[in-house]
Amino acid sequence: MDCLSCAAPLPAKSAKCLHCGTLNDIDLRTVHRSVASTEASDRTCPRCALLMSSVDLGIDGGFFIERCDQCLGIFFDPGELEHVLKVSVDRVHEVDRERLSVMIAEEYADNPRPVKYIKCPVCETLMNRRVFGAKSGVVVDGCRQHGVWLDGGELAQIVKWAKVGGRIIDAEAKKRDARSRQGRNLREGNEGAKLSGFESEYASSAFDSPLVGALRALFSIL
Template identity: 50%
Template sequence: MANCSNCSAPLPQNSIRCDFCGSRNDVDLKGVHYYTTHETDSARTCPRCNIPLKTIDLKLDGKFLIERCDECLGLFFDPGELEALLEATVTNVFVIDRSRLGNITIAPNDYGVSYVKCPVCAKIMNRVNFGAKSGVIVDRCKEHGVWLDGGELRHLMEWMKAGGKLLDQERQEERKKAEAEQERERRDKITQMPGGRYPDNSFDDYGSILRTEDPDLFHIIKKAVDFFTR
């Protein structure tokens, strides 16, 4: 457990704000040891505090600019930057440590469920789960990037170290396999129906079958598709 850098009291598990002295602890960028600030005011605004964000340079393989709020210590990343930062700072992870993953899944967030505006376009951002079992719900604007509240980056680094990303990839592969299996089963069932013919390609070709001149074929396929996709 981390301690407050101001008064050394233990920090609450899911917060970067000290219960005793009230100061916020900057835990996120401690793991980035080549971290150098290049602070300049940004035109972007903190979605929590409504003050201008500061642009800082993490000097990651050259210039790597992100935005940070001095007040709440939240961070804003352009699309792809958060993933790049995690890749660069957490390396050599080869095993999925499930018990460790189980322990870090409580998100450090002082804000509860709340929606925030994109610092660039001011549209309400989407809340999306970041990876399997990370416990972090990030605020994402599809066009402009991702907002992390203070403490969440630290949490995502822990998640990466425990093999969270590997678990993610494993699950995606399992999902793909299961989908392929389902597709094969559907296909088998249709071809086994009397008169049921199934195109070589997948259901993407359903549309072209519906334009067929053969009314019988149309009905058979349509019935089958409706039945199996219900």
Template identity: 45%
Template sequence: MASCANCAAPLPANSQVCRYCGVRNDMDLLGRQAVRVADAGVKRQCPNCEIGLQTVALSREGTPDIERCSECFGLFFDPGELEVLLEDSVAPVADFNLPLLQNINRERYQADRPVKYLKCPVCQVLMNRMLYGYQSGVVVNRCKGHGVWLDNGQISHLLEWKKAGGQLLDRKKAVERQARGRTETANTEFRSNYAAPTNQAGGEFEVLETIAEVVFKLFE
């Protein structure tokens, strides 16, 4: 679980506001990265607060700059940036811990959270809501052309998910889906190749049967 940078108390699920000291924590990246504002421009707009997003730079080399709202601390990632950040911020794991993943999701699940469709910070078109990865429990807003929006606290959830082996489990399920798809395709091709001759043979049998009935009537 993420901790408050001010008093070290555990932060509530899906929030960066400390319940003990009241400090609003910035992005939690397991304490491994410092954050500085690289650009306070207003080209991209927060879909929640409708103010310009800041561009923030992370201290680790190779980590992409990302957009952040200074009010709600939501984050916007260009295509591929979220995956780079997850890879850079969490050490590789050898296996997945399914009970831990389930506990993380139970703790962070918000049954009363309203479903809200947000506009893309770039094109202002409504984004699609989708689950990020198998057993992640994180529903993100994605614009196919411009990137992914994460609400306050969701980056912490995804970091915990990856640390518990969620990304490994997601890749395992993807391989299984591909294998099922290949099997279904092969079965479909098999049926299409062998169904036609069977029907054709049945049709020829019906024709022969009709001819036999005509010949039989001629000799009655």
């Protein structure tokens, strides 16, 4: 993806051109949606502390996401991101391992944003940070109850990952996880532990916070 202003290549996962500083509106272009309408939202951007806009993506005759006009970050209610991916990315039958490995190398080569925990735009508690799907390299901020925040450029990256077959790898990882969980539950005589919304959606993803990671490891042992 190139900068719409100066044509320099954009860094992975970021909408901001390192060359001319232009913030490129690449996310909505990537999901091939012409914005049907925009109105003021009463939710606040967790990065800029400004009121966001409610943007109708025109899917299914009315599909609103919240977006910040300043940083171009997007907040998705539970299930919305999955739905946008479903309608934007055609079914992929094979993993393009070559392109995926190039993407992964790009992901870890640069980190356009310093790590900062941000607040859920709905309940204002600090959100968790997790890698979205297996090997996507995109760390998303999520609230268990209210949804997921993507910074500008991250949706474009997730769409790219889905197009090279990232979700196939994700499904395989989830299957492996489920098998090992099942094995563990059988050994321990438990019914399968039920995961809440955010967790089941990102069950195969790695935790970003060392503390949460340690807690999770602890609970999986117990």
